[in-house]
Amino acid sequence: MSLNTFGHLFRVTTWGESHGPALGATVDGVPPGVAIDEEMIQVWLDKRKPGTSKYTTQRKEPDQVRILSGVFEGQTTGTPVQLMIENTDQRSKDYGDIAEKFRPGHADITYWQKYGIRDYRGGGRSSARETAARVAAGGLARAALNTLAPGIEIQGYMTQMGPHAITGERDMSQIDQNPFWVPSAETADTWANYLESLRKSGNSVGAIIEVVARNVPPGLGAPVYGKLDTDLAAAMMSINAVKGVEIGEGMAAAMLTGEDNADEIFMGNDGKPVFSSNHAGGILGGISTGQDVVVRFAVKPTSSILKPRQTITKSGESAEIITKGRHDPCVGIRAVPVGEAMMASVILDHLLLHRGQIGANRGKIG
Amino acid sequence: MSLNTFGHLFRVTTWGESHGPALGATVDGVPPGVAIDEEMIQVWLDKRKPGTSKYTTQRKEPDQVRILSGVFEGQTTGTPVQLMIENTDQRSKDYGDIAEKFRPGHADITYWQKYGIRDYRGGGRSSARETAARVAAGGLARAALNTLAPGIEIQGYMTQMGPHAITGERDMSQIDQNPFWVPSAETADTWANYLESLRKSGNSVGAIIEVVARNVPPGLGAPVYGKLDTDLAAAMMSINAVKGVEIGEGMAAAMLTGEDNADEIFMGNDGKPVFSSNHAGGILGGISTGQDVVVRFAVKPTSSILKPRQTITKSGESAEIITKGRHDPCVGIRAVPVGEAMMASVILDHLLLHRGQIGANRGKIG
């Protein structure tokens, strides 16, 4: 049994395996009247798709999305939108070894333990290919946000690769200028050298991604178990290989005093509250403050490596394993658009939830 | 509008405000035939209740739980269990100031922005008192686990307070011997001095809590959006003041190579897989491996401090605020039993989900 849906009102169910005929997202709760076509979604899929640089898997997947339902004459109708991506470059023979052996650090063993059957080809459902469906749904979420709450911007980028944190001033204009989505030309160079060496040695490495949502209206989040940060934590932790999630100050909040942590409040010239700092990451009590919403997550290194590791087989025998196939040396790179997609989906979901509350005498300040 | 329920099959809805007549947890999905009485739940509430040391709020709340439904002749019946705790020591006059001013770093402003009305007394629904209901539900979850899967142990402890991480060898027998639930007598002394000084200065500080679940069977977790780590991340992030959640290696996974991160697998003498390490924190692909499940979360410092901070009033005027009331200088201390309760609830929930899957030819190894 599995639970493959996320969201309260904007509900995304992803389906499909790495080497099956297709995968996709069944998206329910899309508001009607949103302008959308395949190209508007494709642009995000292209950002995530494999093979765009030598630092990602060389599997050639065009990841071409098709809209099968829920759109009529260029607009959503309020009915479920089916987004389908056909798989085209499966090389299942690459995976023969994995049919019997469990890759250390991979879901091979747990899927077997849970289900007693697994589609081992390319990791089946546990493959990072599943995230293509998230990105497609995220593209739809962005389009809906553009209609319902124009001005919201969502941007992701890497801030750490292995031992190398981003250095120097952040320059957001650099994000699209390097294969790592890092806002620093200097860091991009450092990482390029580091990763090239790692890739050649058949190893892999982890990464940290930060995603920011700007111009999010205050009031989003449904305490106490549908808090905005709760749902963001779940959304990011559900991405393959993620091992930690932080909001604003994150784990470092433990090291602050109350005096230092308090984001002081002032009135802005536009009659809206402004804050002296953003330790909170734009969320207090699970509800957006109107500041930037800031989320970070850590992606562990790819488990499929050329370095030999000890493992066991399904029949319980010891074995050494080397994973050939085609794998990302730093799967964190392609997690950037995935993190953006999850942010977009969660923000839209909470916007819809909050609007359902109409009739409330919402709080005005001043 | 709010969403106050967590869990898939073991569903806990908490209700109540800090200064209302009572608060509690409506717990649905409790398996029938679980031996339970109020005392079995009270023991956990006593661990969380305020006023047990000078390092926690001096509000005097006995936090006495009453079971109002779902239990007959000492056993659960499979119907909803209502756990109610009456509030007895409200001093609402302490909060007059807060009615008009928003505490920086607190949910005061966002509840106002979202709802346009808020029960400001003691923080209302955003108060840490809400966690008493979680602990009560967690006590019930532990009892159910004892019946359904005897042997599972859940233990929480603090590993960091402000700048001071735990030092020296961990000695689990020390956890219950100090007011900080820290597995180190030496660290307890350091923290005592540090916190005493902080408390006297009217300041507060953050903390990191680690919670471990031992003897969890493999196979728990429902990929890809009801993963065990996803649900744990949501559960912990939903606790007041939490800003980061880590599974196993956590954020540090970003710094590892694939070679180092791989927990190698061997066959144990008992015919079960054993792992050379536990970077994974007991979870791979969102499913438990049978290793210890390890979660950490960071709690920010209490926002209610005696240090003066700049803020605004409801009418938009600048103001300085000092929060008197009775507050925890390190609310992370009392978050330890809360983290345990969330772990117990999530593990039970996934045990029930997994058992619903009967009929599967689950995977045997060897």
Next chain:
Amino acid sequence: MSLNTFGHLFRVTTWGESHGPALGATVDGVPPGVAIDEEMIQVWLDKRKPGTSKYTTQRKEPDQVRILSGVFEGQTTGTPVQLMIENTDQRSKDYGDIAEKFRPGHADITYWQKYGIRDYRGGGRSSARETAARVAAGGLARAALNTLAPGIEIQGYMTQMGPHAITGERDMSQIDQNPFWVPSAETADTWANYLESLRKSGNSVGAIIEVVARNVPPGLGAPVYGKLDTDLAAAMMSINAVKGVEIGEGMAAAMLTGEDNADEIFMGNDGKPVFSSNHAGGILGGISTGQDVVVRFAVKPTSSILKPRQTITKSGESAEIITKGRHDPCVGIRAVPVGEAMMASVILDHLLLHRGQIGANRGKIG
């Protein structure tokens, strides 16, 4: 395991047993800013409470509701509202016999088969007392409707008791003038005689209740599995003893031709569509049309009767059973306010769902 919550956004979880200390409803998703106090809820509970005429159970329960959370200074805050009703007139000794024997037509045997334990006192959770919690929640729903969509009226009444259908012209002003909530003085007399004779003989009888919602805006209902009629059918069928639910023409729709069934459409003077008839019961394709929403449901006769019936004991022995206790000869009477409460809850829930859809260019006609 059980599922004791209904509703999508307005979510009501009922808890409690017939002879436990209390029962109630945990209501989440109540919009903020709704004026409410206990008296506004009590008025509906008084309509349902036992012992108001000789035609209902003589158990004396004041059914006094207490609001324990979610309301501050006379308004809802958007946080969960706990509505508690204490049980005061339990006579558990009446039920000794039922501890061992299963009443035919009653849930005694199935609760035992499912759970292996049951609170047999007064039927435990399967008692019609559970519906008090629904009525309390329904009172809150009515208050919210008054705030969000003033003008919606919800009214229930009986249309059939045993072999006697309502006769003559319906006179709605009569509904509150007789103990059967029947819109006909003449029918009330017939039923009084019939039921008195039945009650004396220790027998019971079934009934049909109709509930109408007037001034419901068009557009409510979430096809295709959260249709307005789907949710109404579930809501009514979930009431104890209900065996059938009809919308508009109901089962008789089977006998109509398409020509006869079509409610023809015209434009009204106010620029809104008007219909020549209402075979649809105010719902087309699962969405409200703006006409009266009309639901009917059949309640079977009370199973607890003085007439001796054959049954078995828990140990599998044949036995004869006579149920003494205090029971309703026609439990359908007290189902009238319960049906109204369910209608109010479903309408409010769909109003909230529909409003969440903001941003849609909703359809204007003309």
Next chain:
Amino acid sequence: MSLNTFGHLFRVTTWGESHGPALGATVDGVPPGVAIDEEMIQVWLDKRKPGTSKYTTQRKEPDQVRILSGVFEGQTTGTPVQLMIENTDQRSKDYGDIAEKFRPGHADITYWQKYGIRDYRGGGRSSARETAARVAAGGLARAALNTLAPGIEIQGYMTQMGPHAITGERDMSQIDQNPFWVPSAETADTWANYLESLRKSGNSVGAIIEVVARNVPPGLGAPVYGKLDTDLAAAMMSINAVKGVEIGEGMAAAMLTGEDNADEIFMGNDGKPVFSSNHAGGILGGISTGQDVVVRFAVKPTSSILKPRQTITKSGESAEIITKGRHDPCVGIRAVPVGEAMMASVILDHLLLHRGQIGANRGKIG
């Protein structure tokens, strides 16, 4: 916004419009290890597909199902199963008239009122074509039931068409021998004559369908809002054109006395309880008794008829409408396999829910 998913653990989300490129069902919660292939599902689709007799729409749709995910080497893997059916015989030009006018008795007007946009081609999402997806999911549910609980049989048939109820003794062997799935050769003849005449006159008619599930184990159903009968009522009411649902005695339960309604209980030779009758329709207190589960539902006549009816246009002008297209004169006929599919899905869902309750000391009798 819409809610297109049903089920608690066996969760079916249908998607697609009548004249879009495809439609289908995303099925989550399928237990692993269930033997399945496309042919096992196709057999049920063939039963529902149009054009099999002159009494159904002449649209030519092969309704060929493709399994796109969740199945590996002939078995389910526990991951979502995507069942896709491509549309091949859309004749959208037939529907030009409907773009502007609302068919009386049809969802045309309410979709417009709700969403402000609608895919009018063939009724879009409100078309009976949506039920093909339900039937596909139902085929999968049947396969899972065969694996988890062999012996359960689910059978639907018609019992009434317009004014003509089934007459004579029921002969179940006749069900597959006539185009109406009626268990009576004599009635089939009567209906054939009646419907042929109706069809020629361009009219349509309603019907009643009964669905029986045999060998359902006792204990299924989750009171009080996930009762087996509650979920069956919702499942059937969610089918297009259904206006009433009955369990066992149904609406006629209102006419019974408690003495007559009580299904007396005896011990069978096999040590299981047997009942003297089945007024309950196999369900007491929302939980299955082990008797046959019996559900009936009424389908209204097709709204798309050749008889001219008065209506209005989108611009609010009066108009007469005649619906040409290709329509079922009695859509109830094709609702038979749909009702079976819903029954299969609900029974499987509750079987999974009930099994999640393991650890219960379930009730033994005797």
